[in-house]
Amino acid sequence: KRSDVSFKGNTWILNKDGDQKNKVIISRSLDSIQIQEIVMNNDNREQIRLRGELADSTYKDLQLDFKIVSLNKITPSIDSLKLQGEINGTLNILQKDDIYLPSCNLQISDFGVNDIPLGELSIGIVGNRDLTEYVVNSQISDNGIEKFSLLGNFSNRNDIPDADLMANFNNFSLEPFSPLGEGVITNIRGLLNGTAQIKGDIRNPDISGLLSLNDAGIAIPYLNVDYGFGPNSSVRLYNQTFDFENIQLTDAAMNTTAVLDGTIKHQFWDDWSLDLDVNTNNNRFLILNTPFEEEVLYYGTGYLNGQGRIFGPTRALTINVYGETAEGTSLKIPLSDVASVGDYSFINFIEKKDQQTFEIEKTLQDYEGLELNFDLDVTPDAEVEIVVDQKTGSSLKGTGEGILLIEINTKGKFNMFGDFVVVTGTYNYRFGGVIDKSFNVKPGGSIVWDGTPLAAQLNMEAVYSLTANPAPLLDNSGVTRRISTDVVVQLTGELERPTIDFNIEFPGTSSIVQSELEYKLQDPTVEERNAFFLLAQGTFVDEGSGLNQQAVTGNLIQTASGLVNSLLGGGNDKFDFGFSLEQGTLDPAQIQTENRLGVTVSTRISDRVLFNGRFGVPVGGVSETVVAGDVEVQVLLNEEGTLRAKIFNRENEIQQFLADQTGYTQGVGLSYEVDFNTFNDLLRKVFKPKLESQDTKLKAEQTRATMGRDSLIKFYQKPKTLPDQE
Secondary structure (H helix, E strand, C coil): CCCEEEECCEEEEECCCCCCCCCEEECCCCCEEEEEEEEEECCCCCEEEEEEEEECCCEEEEEEEEEEEEHHHHCCCECCECEEEEEEEEEEEEEECCEECCEEEEEEEEEEECCEEEEEEEEEEEECCCCCEEEEEEEEEECCEEEEEEEEEEECCCCCCEEEEEEEEEEEECHHHHHHHECCEEEEEEEEEEEEEEEEECCCCEEEEEEEEEEEEEEECCCCEEEEECCCEEEEEECCEEEEEEEEEEECCCCCEEEEEEEEECCCCCCCEEEEEEECCCCCEEEEEECCCCCCCCEEEEEEEEEEEEEEEHHHEEEEEEEEECCCCEEEEECCCCCCCCCCCCCCCCCHHHHHHHHHHCCCCCCCCEEEEEEEEECCCCEEEEEEECCCCEEEEEEEEEEEEEEEECCCCEEEEEEEEEEEEEEEEEECCCEEEEEEECCCCEEEEEECHHHCEEEEEEEEEEEECCHHHCCCCCCCCCEEEEEEEEEEEECCCCEEEEEEECCCCCHHHHHHHHHHCCCHHHHHHHHHHHHHHCCCCCCCCCCCHHHHHHHHHHHHHHHHHHHHHCCCCCEEEEEEEECCEECCCCCEECEEEEEEEEEECCCCEEEEEEEEEEECCCCCCCCEEEEEEEEECCCCCCEEEEEEEEECCCCECCCCECCEEEEEEEEECCCCCCHHHHHHHHHCHHHHHHHHHHHHHHHHCCCCCCCCCCCCCCCCCCHHHC
16 A cells, blocks of 8 residues: 655655665664665655664664755745745764764755745755754855855754854845735845844844845835835844834835834844834925725825834834925825715715615725824925715815824724815816816815814815806896806815805906896805806806707817817916807897907016906907907016006996997006904004014124123123213
8 A cells, every 4th residue: 555645735655666675674672773765756756765774772874865855845834934946965864872973965956935036055064973063054156156155053052052153145135035024014125235143042043243235125015105225225233133224215106215214123033023213304205105996095195294103013013204295295085986876976875774884885905004193284285185076077176284183004094183274276076067167266265174084074165267148137238248257166064975055256347237146146046056057058047048059069168178278288387378269148138249269368477577368359250350358467566476566458348339349447456465363463564564674683783792692791882972971
């Protein structure tokens, strides 16, 4: 009957060829055993051969031969450490009375760790006569170049062996040891150079030395960032500690830099812990670069100007970040989800039985053992975007200021605390393919977080500005010109389900027309209906009108105009050139306004002169032949830009029928702008700037008159004596 042995799922067959020499002879007195030969083979023609002799307890002579045996088939399993290679060579154990002569001469070809090839491993070990000392001489070579060597002794005089070894590294790759990061830190890489001395308990030795790293780096998949180390980065070794000394980090995506300093420690090569500090040195540094994925609660790009600390065991890391957001930061929080029905995210319909599932779906992807704490001063360099509906593209995006505390861990916690006050912003509102408009968010709006991100309180207004003919609402048929109109959307309440209210305003319109329009729109239903029509087709509507061909055509024209403007603008802040095509209207009095081709120009002629203009040319009609336009020139009169002179030419709202021509209004104005929190603050800024300047000058003179800020003896200029006092 065939005999076999199984180890790690591999079957080894004893005496596969049926050789009569494969036998063990035991003496009749049972005091000696002779192993003529025991051969074990597997299906891959790997072979282990054992031969030798044992005589009571005073004599042993055993020889174990390996022939192309896979290393991973005969070595025990180790977490995060998988060995590869083929063993060839001999292991000898010889004992004569109290004298032991063990020796080992093994060659491991194609040696690798965790599927990363390292080269050829040579292991040489020779013991002394009483087996209390072993001499070790091992090397790893790749293409004839020695990458690693280990020389020294093992002492076996105590219960636990001690080591006294010297390790040398020559461009030794760290890539095989990436799994030690346990998924929290990945892509551990680099070439290691230097020397280290290993002494003490072999299970947890003290290691001392100085190593250098080249082409090194790590990645943190949870943040989707990858950091490279600067050339010749120094790592000092002592006890069980790896001390990183002011290593320059460079992120692989945007090449931003920071400095890393701190330690990585271990106990018994298993319990790894980190205590690392990162300082951006007043530069921006990439700390977040995650793409959109289904069911994520946040994504985007984050740049930090400040400090960070990474500490704790690798299986439960904590990352604390302190500082302010830097240019390029864009944090996106999606509100929509795959459980919603319809294209509009403000109303989500779910089945009653699915309510629990719906709540659970919005959790973070599970990355075992990571806690993130961000304590940030949000600056206008950072952009926050609330993705209202991923399908339609509706979003609320803006820059602002505030203080945010963000707490995240891999067990699903995602908390936000703090205030965000809008400085600039855009609300892209898309509805059913009919409305596609961009609103400008008014400065001063706020988002307040107090725990759950989607439960933040929203309070802001967004404005969509256009010119529209109010004739459908007015009794006066003489108003046939488009007037400046603002559709104001008020967003209040909970961020995930905000309350949306519409309001229509008429900036720069005469009081007579404005009063009549406000009277016509005092019914909220009428105002909301007109707001919708203004967004859909750019016109007002009376009670008998509905969405018509003009609405669809008008929206297509405005969409085309927007595409042309994006091509012409080119992102130039100093010169903005735009194109528009305004569709004509036919009012209830049968007065027709022709289609108008418009051009808008906004430019900075110099550092102190600003120009804004809008010109329109009638298209397809003969009733109007002149070029209609609005022009505004602003001149900055002081360095701060708070004092301005304005010259303007504006088209009249009411056509001059008797003269059969378009009327214009010209004007000159002067404005002064000042920011204040209280009325006293306003008076102080307006009327006391000279006094503050004098106080500052006096303090400066007093400072120069002293020996030092904290000096005990101070010298002042002697006052002049009046003539009558002499």
